[in-house]
Amino acid sequence: MSADPTGLAPFSEDRAESIGMIRDSAQGLLGSDMKRVRALRFTEPGFDPALLRAMGEAGWIGLMVEEAKGGTGLGHAEMVALAEEMGRACAPEPLTALQLSAALLAAAGHELLEQALSGEAIVLTAWQDRAGTLEPAAGDGARRFVPMAAGATHFLFVSGGDLHLLPAADVALETEQRQDGGHFGTVRPKNGLPAPIATGMGEAIATALDRAALGTAAELLGGMEASFAMTLDYLRTRKQFGTVIGKFQALQHKAADARVQLSLARAAVEEAAFELDEGAGGPAIVARAKARASDAAMAVQQASLQLHGGIGYTDEYDQGLHLRRAMVLVPSFGGAALHRARFMALEPETEDA
Amino acid sequence: MNAITPRETQDLNLLPDEEFRQHIRSWIEANYPAEIRNPEKRLHWDENKPWYMKLAEKGWLCPGWPREYGGLGLSPAKQIIWTEELERWGCARTNDHGIVMLGPLVIRYGTEEQKQRFLPKILSGEHVWCQGYSEPNSGSDLASLRTEAVDAGDHYVVNGQKIWTTLAGDANWIFLLVRTDKEAKKQEGISFLLVDMTTPGITVRPIINLEMHDEFSEVFFDNVKVPKENLVGQLNKGWDMAKALLSFERIYLGSPRQSAYALTRLRQLAERMGVAEDPVFAATYAKHRCDLEDLKSLYSRYVAVLKAGRPLGADVSQLKIVQSELFQRITETALEIAGENGALFGPMEGNRNLNPGALYIQARPTTIYGGTSEIQRNIISKNVLELG
Numbered sequence: 209m210s211a212d213p214t215g216l217a218p219f220s221e222d223r224a225e226s227i228g229m230i231r232d233s234a235q236g237l238l239g240s241d242m243k244r245v246r247a248l249r250f251t252e253p254g255f256d257p258a259l260l261r262a263m264g265e266a267g268w269i270g271l272m273v274e275e276a277k278g279g280t281g282l283g284h285a286e287m288v289a290l291a292e293e294m295g296r297a298c299a300p301e302p303l304t305a306l307q308l309s310a311a312l313l314a315a316a317g318h319e320l321l322e323q324a325l326s327g328e329a330i331v332l333t334a335w336q337d338r339a340g341t342l343e344p345a346a347g348d349g350a351r352r353f354v355p356m357a358a359g360a361t362h363f364l365f366v367s368g369g370d371l372h373l374l375p376a377a378d379v380a381l382e383t384e385q386r387q388d389g390g391h392f393g394t395v396r397p398k399n400g401l402p403a404p405i406a407t408g409m410g411e412a413i414a415t416a417l418d419r420a421a422l423g424t425a426a427e428l429l430g431g432m433e434a435s436f437a438m439t440l441d442y443l444r445t446r447k448q449f450g451t452v453i454g455k456f457q458a459l460q461h462k463a464a465d466a467r468v469q470l471s472l473a474r475a476a477v478e479e480a481a482f483e484l485d486e487g488a489g490g491p492a493i494v495a496r497a498k499a500r501a502s503d504a505a506m507a508v509q510q511a512s513l514q515l516h517g518g519i520g521y522t523d524e525y526d527q528g529l530h531l532r533r534a535m536v537l538v539p540s541f542g543g544a545a546l547h548r549a550r551f552m553a554l555e556p557e558t559e560d561a
Numbered sequence: 562m563n564a565i566t567p568r569e570t571q572d573l574n575l576l577p578d579e580e581f582r583q584h585i586r587s588w589i590e591a592n593y594p595a596e597i598r599n600p601e602k603r604l605h606w607d608e609n610k611p612w613y614m615k616l617a618e619k620g621w622l623c624p625g626w627p628r629e630y631g632g633l634g635l636s637p638a639k640q641i642i643w644t645e646e647l648e649r650w651g652c653a654r655t656n657d658h659g660i661v662m663l664g665p666l667v668i669r670y671g672t673e674e675q676k677q678r679f680l681p682k683i684l685s686g687e688h689v690w691c692q693g694y695s696e697p698n699s700g701s702d703l704a705s706l707r708t709e710a711v712d713a714g715d716h717y718v719v720n721g722q723k724i725w726t727t728l729a730g731d732a733n734w735i736f737l738l739v740r741t742d743k744e745a746k747k748q749e750g751i752s753f754l755l756v757d758m759t760t761p762g763i764t765v766r767p768i769i770n771l772e773m774h775d776e777f778s779e780v781f782f783d784n785v786k787v788p789k790e791n792l793v794g795q796l797n798k799g800w801d802m803a804k805a806l807l808s809f810e811r812i813y814l815g816s817p818r819q820s821a822y823a824l825t826r827l828r829q830l831a832e833r834m835g836v837a838e839d840p841v842f843a844a845t846y847a848k849h850r851c852d853l854e855d856l857k858s859l860y861s862r863y864v865a866v867l868k869a870g871r872p873l874g875a876d877v878s879q880l881k882i883v884q885s886e887l888f889q890r891i892t893e894t895a896l897e898i899a900g901e902n903g904a905l906f907g908p909m910e911g912n913r914n915l916n917p918g919a920l921y922i923q924a925r926p927t928t929i930y931g932g933t934s935e936i937q938r939n940i941i942s943k944n945v946l947e948l949g
Contacts (some may be wrong), residue, residue, distance in 0.1 A: 440946055440947075440948070443946075443948055444947070444948065452949065454942075454948035454949050455948070455949035457939070457942075459948075460938065460939065460942035460943075460946075460948050460949070461935070461938040461939075461942070463942060463946055463948060464879075464882075464937075464938040464939075464941040464942050464946065465938070467879065467941055467945065467946060468879045468882055468883060468941075471859055471876075471879055472855045472856070472858075472859055472883065475855065475858040475859040475861075475862055476854075476855045476858050479858040479861070496851055496854055496855065499851055500851065500855050545844065548844075548847040548848065548851050549844075549847060551847070551850075551851060551854075552843070552846075552847045552850065557828070557850075
């Protein structure tokens with residue numbers, strides 16, 4: 209399961225070992241039991257704080273934070289491998305959001321970083337004031353769509369290029385249930401904003417949001433893999449008209465198309481990680497990866513549901529967990545149209561003929 | 562055997578990749594005939610022969626062949642750079658069936674006598690080859706082919722018909738898949754035969770395609786006598802041999818070059834039509850562009866497999882699907898924004914870069930040749946996803 213299912217060469221052979229270790233560690237910690245995931249749905253905080261601390265101990269929260277600051281010091285290649293495993297397991301723990309906060313606390317040089325890395329403090333970044341944006345909000349108004357906010361111990365409140373740290377007790381929190389059984393929080397400072405812990409952080413914030421977009425793309429990839437694997441099993445075993453339905457060409461071609469989308473998403477996500485680690489990539493390649501992963505995820509999840517027939521529409525069947533997680537992750541940190549527009553703005557075209 | 566002397570005495574594999582790229586790039590730019598850059602149609606022998614002969618003289622005609630057979634013996638990584646540079650400069654394909662299909666097959670499966678007899682004549686341009694595989698009733702189901710070769714003592718007698726034979730009218734030799742055992746399972750009764758096109762009993766009839774171009778032909782065989790020494794490999798093993806060489810074709814047909822070319826044309830057309838800034842067009846264009854870049858990402862992964870010297874799996878079929886269907890979508894957008902200009906047979910306003918009608922037509926057969934999109938999906942379903 210940890211091997212690249214396309215059977216292709218990894219982008220970087222010398223990273224294969226550390227990527228493999230991350231995947232093994234993730235599969236060990238997350239398991240594949242969907243009962244855990246189901247039990248946490250539509251509850252608050254909706255994730256397992258003990259598991260979060262285990263993730264912290266394993267070095268996941270500070271995966272890309274430099275070692276000198278107490279992090280694990282790994283690269284984007286490992287980050288996307290881990291996020292993919294999170295997606296495959298449909299884990300509700302908001303790891304990408306915690307990594308985002310860790311990156312910002314590290315950039316700000318704030319002392320809460322240590323507890324954030326261990327999972328003892330659960331720090332969520334409240335940065336957007338509306339849907340469909342990657343632009344950090346300004347001012348001290350409400351911040352929206354903060355994932356799994358009910359479990360936070362602190363909020364990192366972004367206002368333009370400034371970071372303000374607020375204990376959970378100092379904000380008014382409203383939650384809304386999400387399709388996947390998690391929730392979004394709307395966060396309002398009760399008594400205005402305290403003095404910022406760091407200013408002039410615009411670039412660090414943009415980089416961290418970008419990284420979160422790539423992690424989210426990888427999580428979508430893992431969810432696609434999981435749904436598609438279930439679908440192939442189903443096609444090989446479900447019988448109708450006296451034969452397994454995988455023999456029917458109409459269904460085979462739908463499956464082949466899903467596989468093509470999966471391969472494109474994997475190529476885009478892993479290439480983005482590779483390029484960033486090489487110092488060659490920037491926001492453009494991340495934008496392209498998130499755009500592809502978002503569109504591919506919706507296509508693969510829909511095809512998987514269709515290929516399952518009625519059983520796929522039941523809550524009892526696990527494929528729906530991945531479909532509804534995709535509905536959350538696709539718009540998170542920018543959907544396909546937003547990222548395609550960004551890509552076009554960021555990457556000038558070359559004349560090739 | 563007498564070694565075939567390569568004209569290129571330097572082992573180009575020894576150059577670092579970037580130096581190698583610059584080395585061949587400057588030679589291509591200095592020597593490629595300007596008038597046949599980015600041709601709209603597959604060129605005939607009389608048009609591409611000057612380039613073929615330049616390559617032959619330089620000793621660079623067969624980059625993939627081993628040096629002892631007159632090739633450059635380039636590593637897979639260097640061969641990829643070679644192809645990239647040809648594509649970059651908009652170089653036309655030559656009549657290359659001898660170079661890419663027959664040569665490697667003879668090198669791998671032929672006798673020493675066959676290597677000595679056929680390879681130098683490909684290198685000199687004396688033999689121009691075409692490929693006789695498809696038949697009127699054996700297209701996607703190629704293994705059902707019925708053109709037969711009957712044993713008549715010291716020779717075979719060939720009867721039957723081939724179709725979609727690319728540039729058959731230019732060729733003086735054809736390599737054939739023929740049925741030599743009608744009783745065996747369909748894949749196991751096929752042999753690989755080399756036939757001199759001047760042999761009595763062969764008729765070539767060109768087919769005019771939707772580009773109004775005679776790229777393909779039908780080739781008829783009426784009691785054609787073929788010497789037995791023209792059989793390559795073992796009798797009835799032709800299918801396996803031919804199949805072993807198809808992975809080149811599958812990655813070649815998945816190269817992003819056609820889509821990249823079409824997207825450039827679409828951009829130029831959009832500027833001319835004044836829709837480049839239109840938000841509806843811009844969204845569609847952004848999709849095409851991201852599709853192209855993602856195709857390049859995927860393509861690079863297969864290239865990495867080749868560079869590592871590993872074989873490509875059945876999985877590479879997906880590249881051809883993505884490439885050909887994207888190429889078609891781009892040309893469909895071009896047709897849509899062109900309005901009445903898209904109905905023109907030739908370029909609009911005398912500008913050969915603005916040719917949406919022809920581009921649209923050009924993209925049509927890509928989902929058919931080299932295995933239709935449907936056949937590629939069957940391959941993925943059966944060999945990759947292991948469904949039935």
